[in-house]
Amino acid sequence: MTYTLHMAGVPGVVRDADGAGIPDDPGNRDWQAYQSWLKAGHQPHPAPVAAPMVVHSVTRRQFFQAAAQSGLVTQGEALGLLATGTMPEKLEKAVQLLPAADQYPARMMITGEPSFARNNALLVHLGTALGLTAQQFDALFQAAASA
Numbered sequence: 429m430t431y432t433l434h435m436a437g438v439p440g441v442v443r444d445a446d447g448a449g450i451p452d453d454p455g456n457r458d459w460q461a462y463q464s465w466l467k468a469g470h471q472p473h474p475a476p477v478a479a480p481m482v483v484h485s486v487t488r489r490q491f492f493q494a495a496a497q498s499g500l501v502t503q504g505e506a507l508g509l510l511a512t513g514t515m516p517e518k519l520e521k522a523v524q525l526l527p528a529a530d531q532y533p534a535r536m537m538i539t540g541e542p543s544f545a546r547n548n549a550l551l552v553h554l555g556t557a558l559g560l561t562a563q564q565f566d567a568l569f570q571a572a573a574s575a
Contacts, residue, residue: 431462432473441472485545486572494572500558513539522557526550 431441431450439452441462450458466472486494489510496506505516515523515538523534534550544551546569555565 429461429465430470430473431465433475435475435478444473481570481573483546483566483569483573485543486569486575487543488541490572490575491544491568493575494568497571497575498568500560500568509539515539518558519554522554525557526553 430444432444434440434442434449440459441450442448443450443458443462448458450456450462453459492501492506492509495501496503501509501516501518505514505519508514509516509519515535519538523531523538526534530550530553534554537544537548537550538554546566552565555568560568
């Protein structure tokens with residue numbers, strides 16, 4: 429018999445043999461059996477690690493708020509972009525690194541698109557031009573989703 433801890437913050441364990449959830453309840457027979465198993469020197473398997481949240485799309489406001497919070501742009505630049513469409517200098521320089529045919533569509537997307545998809549090729553190229561790794565870009569989207 430073996431057991432696995434529940435995910436963080438959830439009391440109790442899971443009995444591996446049948447997947448039964450066993451609550452942290454001293455009056456529960458299965459909990460008592462688990463406590464005896466522990467006293468016999470056994471250790472439960474660690475709790476499974478939650479898969480990271482995959483964010484596929486965020487609003488333009490969420491994206492630029494997270495960009496400002498991360499220091500990618502200033503708060504004033506983010507507000508200016510959302511209010512008047514004024515491109516932050518750093519972002520404009522990144523756009524200029526794109527192939528000429530992609531620069532106008534990139535500017536249109538940045539200043540007018542209501543939401544940004546994580547897998548948008550232009551946005552991915554811009555992230556690369558800004559020096560962001562794929563992990564940093566994912567983190568930006570995750571931060572944006574909670575902004």
